[in-house]
Amino acid sequence: MTAAAVRVGVDIVPVARVRTMVDADGAGPLHLMLTAAEAELSRLPAGWDLHGVAGRLAAKEAVFKLFHIADQPLPWTSIEILKGPGQWPYVRLAGAAGRWAAEAGLAEIDISISHEDQFAVAVAAGAAVPPTHKEECHAEHDIVQP
Amino acid sequence: MPNTTSSNLDQVRNWLLARTTERDSIDPDEDLITARLVDSLSFVEFVLTIEEASGVEIDREAIDLDDFRTLKAIERKFF
Numbered sequence: 001m002t003a004a005a006v007r008v009g010v011d012i013v014p015v016a017r018v019r020t021m022v023d024a025d026g027a028g029p030l031h032l033m034l035t036a037a038e039a040e041l042s043r044l045p046a047g048w049d050l051h052g053v054a055g056r057l058a059a060k061e062a063v064f065k066l067f068h069i070a071d072q073p074l075p076w077t078s079i080e081i082l083k084g085p086g087q088w089p090y091v092r093l094a095g096a097a098g099r100w101a102a103e104a105g106l107a108e109i110d111i112s113i114s115h116e117d118q119f120a121v122a123v124a125a126g127a128a129v130p131p132t133h134k135e136e137c138h139a140e141h142d143i144v145q146p
Numbered sequence: 147m148p149n150t151t152s153s154n155l156d157q158v159r160n161w162l163l164a165r166t167t168e169r170d171s172i173d174p175d176e177d178l179i180t181a182r183l184v185d186s187l188s189f190v191e192f193v194l195t196i197e198e199a200s201g202v203e204i205d206r207e208a209i210d211l212d213d214f215r216t217l218k219a220i221e222r223k224f225f
Contacts, residue, residue, distance in 0.1 A: 017187055028191075071211045
């Protein structure tokens with residue numbers, strides 16, 4: 001039996017960085033960093049929920065750090081940060097992120113997000129159990145917490 | 147390859163310099179990521195800037211970070 005190794009990722013995003021991404025039309029590069037489902041969750045009646053976006057981006061970076069992948073850009077839209085029952089955030093992976101999670105043996109990932117006036121911070125944690133034999137890596141891979 | 151000049155690469159250089167108050171120049175061989183002139187949060191905009199300056203459409207699924215590490219590498223690959 002292979003022992004699980006706990007992996008933790010953390011990231012912080014200044015809300016000001018998100019504000020600069022939002023151009024006059026309210027889009028900027030965010031449409032390349034958030035999926036349609038995430039964009040819908042990140043909207044307020046008055047426009048983008050800047051703190052919500054900052055938290056979501058921080059969570060994506062925190063999850064990416066769990067993969068221990070070097071020399072690859074963060075595949076923003078293949079790591080989705082959504083909301084489950086009770087408004088708890090959960091992670092849904094697809095594409096490259098799904099493959100990397102499978103290769104690392106990350107069967108479950110949990111995240112926590114917090115924001116204050118100027119910053120959002122997120123922590124991701126997972127138990128990595130490397131496959132004991134060659135396993136297929138699935139392009140679609142959902143990891144759901146509550 | 148599109149017909150571009152060094153002024154197109156200057157668009158990329160100026161975009162980088164506009165994001166920092168601590169620099170007024172960038173060596174062509176300087177690693178932009180190690181120097182924190184580009185980070186994961188700004189990388190999407192960075193790619194968009196290179197596309198706009200070079201006229202080259204960049205396949206996000208096939209990005210090799212080494213092509214983006216230095217201004218010299220960017221010029222070689224996209225201009």
